[in-house]
Amino acid sequence: MTDPNGLIGPGRPAPDFALPATPDGRRTGVREYRGRPVVLAFYPADWSPVCGDQMALYQAAMPEFDQYRAAVLGISVDSLWSHRAFAEDQGVGFPLLADFEPKGEVARAYGAYTRSGEAARALVVVDPDGAVAWSQLYPPEVNPGADGILDALERMRASGEVRVG
Amino acid sequence: MTTPLQVTARLRTPVTGSDHVRGAADAPVTIVEYGDFQCHYCGAAYPNLTELLRQREGTVRLVYRYFPIANVHPYAESAAEAAEAAGVRGRFWEMHDWLYEHQDQLDPVHLSLGVEQLGMPPDDIDAEVERHAHADRVRRDFVGGIRSGVNGTPTLFVNDARHDGGYALPDLLAAVDAAADT
Numbered sequence: 372m373t374d375p376n377g378l379i380g381p382g383r384p385a386p387d388f389a390l391p392a393t394p395d396g397r398r399t400g401v402r403e404y405r406g407r408p409v410v411l412a413f414y415p416a417d418w419s420p421v422c423g424d425q426m427a428l429y430q431a432a433m434p435e436f437d438q439y440r441a442a443v444l445g446i447s448v449d450s451l452w453s454h455r456a457f458a459e460d461q462g463v464g465f466p467l468l469a470d471f472e473p474k475g476e477v478a479r480a481y482g483a484y485t486r487s488g489e490a491a492r493a494l495v496v497v498d499p500d501g502a503v504a505w506s507q508l509y510p511p512e513v514n515p516g517a518d519g520i521l522d523a524l525e526r527m528r529a530s531g532e533v534r535v536g
Numbered sequence: 537m538t539t540p541l542q543v544t545a546r547l548r549t550p551v552t553g554s555d556h557v558r559g560a561a562d563a564p565v566t567i568v569e570y571g572d573f574q575c576h577y578c579g580a581a582y583p584n585l586t587e588l589l590r591q592r593e594g595t596v597r598l599v600y601r602y603f604p605i606a607n608v609h610p611y612a613e614s615a616a617e618a619a620e621a622a623g624v625r626g627r628f629w630e631m632h633d634w635l636y637e638h639q640d641q642l643d644p645v646h647l648s649l650g651v652e653q654l655g656m657p658p659d660d661i662d663a664e665v666e667r668h669a670h671a672d673r674v675r676r677d678f679v680g681g682i683r684s685g686v687n688g689t690p691t692l693f694v695n696d697a698r699h700d701g702g703y704a705l706p707d708l709l710a711a712v713d714a715a716a717d718t
Contacts, residue, residue, distance in 0.1 A: 428605065517687075518683055
């Protein structure tokens with residue numbers, strides 16, 4: 372971790388936050404899911420084709436995440452209204468959080484903010500005790516898929532941190 | 537951990553006798569396609585894959601696995617289950633081709649007409665789709681894909697390595713020729 376702006380690494384406590392999750396103002400953060408693994412999927416923007424595929428893919432893969440009782444949260448700097456239209460278009464049922472004001476604050480806290488003013492494409496898996504178990508940064512144009520996440524969850528299960536739901 | 541990583545995903549579920557395979561069994565190159573019958577990118581890749589098999593006959597074989605992204609494509613799951621219903625009757629590839637050639641007609645009524653057109657019993661197949669008789673098989677393909685790093689549709693694995701290039705015929709020919717040479 373020589374780069375002070377690098378993505379948060381395993382073993383570090385996951386910074387808590389309270390980001391708007393729905394247009395009615397409900398907020399959510401990692402602490403709310405204590406006792407379960409949490410998957411944080413930072414992505415650059417709603418509506419760019421590769422992102423759409425990534426969030427739609429995670430929705431389709433939800434039964435697999437459910438096996439580990441994992442919560443999945445998408446995070447970008449888009450507003451809640453953009454998120455809502457995007458989620459409807461892609462059939463996404465898990466929360467897409469608006470890291471909108473102050474812009475990118477949570478992405479910065481996780482070391483997943485870029486100079487272009489968007490979240491990086493980064494995956495962070497948080498264990499049930501609130502510590503980062505695995506994290507990975509990806510090129511913005513690459514849909515990372517779900518295999519890295521599922522491998523991290525599987526390692527957690529093998530080490531006894533997560534019971535199978 | 538701080539620099540972006542270009543991950544080359546690898547196929548983790550080997551090709552078995554229960555897979556749908558087209559082309560020579562002893563071909564040195566195997567393409568495993570994870571596809572969604574309602575996905576237009578898959579539809580665009582379909583004629584190119586067909587032409588690829590023709591131009592590289594004996595060199596490459598194609599394995600098709602189901603990867604319906606149902607939240608975006610409402611008919612993808614039923615189309616996959618209908619293809620599997622045809623598959624248990626030994627008619628998988630005919631149904632596969634029909635589906636990709638009629639991507640805007642995947643609703644239940646047209647699907648049923650397609651089944652009939654192919655000379656299969658529409659009522660039996662409708663009933664199997666209705667009661668999700670083949671859903672487990674479709675799900676098994678999907679899960680194997682997810683674990684292998686499928687990140688959208690179509691995703692191709694060329695001799696087990698994920699093909700991150702394009703799906704135009706020249707791209708596919710180059711990928712197969714490169715794999716055949718190694």
